[in-house]
Amino acid sequence: MIERIGIVGGGQLGRMLTEAAQPLGYEVTVLEKAPNCPAAQVGAQQIQGELQDPDKLRELAEATDVVTWEIEHINAGALEDLEREGFNVQSSPSTLKEIQDKFAQKQLLDSNSIPVAASLALPATFSSGDEAKRRYLKDFQLGFDAEFIVKSRRGGYDGRGNYVFGPSSTLESMQAALGEDWSNLYVERLVPFGSELSVIAARDIHGNTAVYAPVETVHKDNICHTVITPPDIDPRLYKDAEEIGHETLKLLKGAGVFAVEMFATADAVIVNEIAPRVHNSGHHTIEAAQTSQFEQHVRAITGMPLGSTALRAPAAAMINILGQREEPLTRAGLDDVLALPDTHPHFYGKSSRPARKIGHITVLGADRDEVLQTAQQARELLVV
Ligand SMILES: Nc1ncnc2c1ncn2[C@@H]1O[C@H](COP(=O)(O)OP(=O)(O)O)[C@@H](O)[C@H]1O
Numbered sequence: 448m449i450e451r452i453g454i455v456g457g458g459q460l461g462r463m464l465t466e467a468a469q470p471l472g473y474e475v476t477v478l479e480k481a482p483n484c485p486a487a488q489v490g491a492q493q494i495q496g497e498l499q500d501p502d503k504l505r506e507l508a509e510a511t512d513v514v515t516w517e518i519e520h521i522n523a524g525a526l527e528d529l530e531r532e533g534f535n536v537q538s539s540p541s542t543l544k545e546i547q548d549k550f551a552q553k554q555l556l557d558s559n560s561i562p563v564a565a566s567l568a569l570p571a572t573f574s575s576g577d578e579a580k581r582r583y584l585k586d587f588q589l590g591f592d593a594e595f596i597v598k599s600r601r602g603g604y605d606g607r608g609n610y611v612f613g614p615s616s617t618l619e620s621m622q623a624a625l626g627e628d629w630s631n632l633y634v635e636r637l638v639p640f641g642s643e644l645s646v647i648a649a650r651d652i653h654g655n656t657a658v659y660a661p662v663e664t665v666h667k668d669n670i671c672h673t674v675i676t677p678p679d680i681d682p683r684l685y686k687d688a689e690e691i692g693h694e695t696l697k698l699l700k701g702a703g704v705f706a707v708e709m710f711a712t713a714d715a716v717i718v719n720e721i722a723p724r725v726h727n728s729g730h731h732t733i734e735a736a737q738t739s740q741f742e743q744h745v746r747a748i749t750g751m752p753l754g755s756t757a758l759r760a761p762a763a764a765m766i767n768i769l770g771q772r773e774e775p776l777t778r779a780g781l782d783d784v785l786a787l788p789d790t791h792p793h794f795y796g797k798s799s800r801p802a803r804k805i806g807h808i809t810v811l812g813a814d815r816d817e818v819l820q821t822a823q824q825a826r827e828l829l830v831v
């Protein structure tokens with residue numbers, strides 16, 4: 448019988464997981480470095496420590512009945528060890544490990560016939576100096592495409608870890624952005640996408656699955672900025688996205704929620720990457736779906752039946768609140784936001800800092816244009 452849930456990470460995702468777990472009667476403990484983290488503020492117990500620390504992970508596992516995570520850049524090896532010892536860890540530490548390496552992830556998808564952008568690892572040991580590296584990248588431009596994208600295999604998020612290598616790029620600018628360790632880099636074809644999509648999918652411990660309607664995601668400066676459902680795409684591509692969501696879930700072990708990020712081109716859907724956790728592109732489900740992604744994850748890992756993913760409104764939009772200034776949060780304009788129809792602001796209990804995700808706003812309504820417009824209006828009214 449599961450009564451206590453342990454979460455590696457206590458940021459906004461851990462906070463919203465806590466808020467979903469509490470009404471079902473679960474106690475939550477999070478492992479997080481900074482004191483009074485967003486999850487602790489809403490009643491989770493907090494073990495203070497580094498997310499990588501094997502001793503702290505053990506402490507979390509011993510204090511709870513199931514361990515899960517809100518972030519993928521954690522110690523997958525230590526979680527594998529705990530699982531081997533008989534601790535309940537969800538979803539799967541081995542899947543987490545595979546996904547942590549973006550290039551290995553691409554190969555996993557490709558070898559299972561899930562469409563992805565063509566990619567290639569850079570030579571791991573490149574001792575021949577800058578001239579050889581320059582030549583290598585030039586050859587790439589000629590052979591692959593005029594422009595391509597260089598990505599960090601590990602540790603990237605919110606675009607940190609990506610570098611678009613164009614005609615005027617230099618070895619130096621690339622290495623300034625991504626570091627000089629070429630064994631941590633790989634190159635990928637730039638996808639000429641019309642839009643980006645995401646599918647949130649869940650599997651429970653019995654193997655039952657539930658998939659949410661695809662959403663359109665809009666990134667600004669590589670950070671997910673807006674999420675809209677329904678997406679403005681050809682119905683055939685919409686069906687492809689749903690199907691790819693189902694097929695991708697089959698490759699991922701363990702119970703929990705996963706997000707599958709995709710590109711939609713003029714005639715195809717291609718997977719960009721998988722997040723083995725609740726995701727920014729599913730925040731709208733708190734109000735817009737019968738079961739939020741956070742409750743779904745809690746249900747999935749505790750052996751409860753999965754909930755309906757049906758949407759409660761014909762359309763929904765979610766817009767992130769990114770910090771604007773290095774100052775205490777003001778929330779000026781919130782009264783005007785709350786006057787808008789079916790508009791739901793969420794603050795994560797974080798201080799403001801430029802480009803930091805400190806909250807989001809979800810709007811439900813009758814159609815895509817309406818909810819998008821109201822969400823944008825709400826965001827403009829707020830000063831944070
Ligand atoms: N191969 C690609 N072609 C075109 N755009 C890309 C490609 N890979 C990433 N991007 C853009 O960069 C964003 C962030 O890249 P992603 O690989 O998802 O990194 P992160 O881990 O930071 O989310 C994507 O959402 C997309 O907008």
Ligand SMILES: [Mg+2]
Pocket residue numbers: 708720
């Ligand atoms: Mg991404």
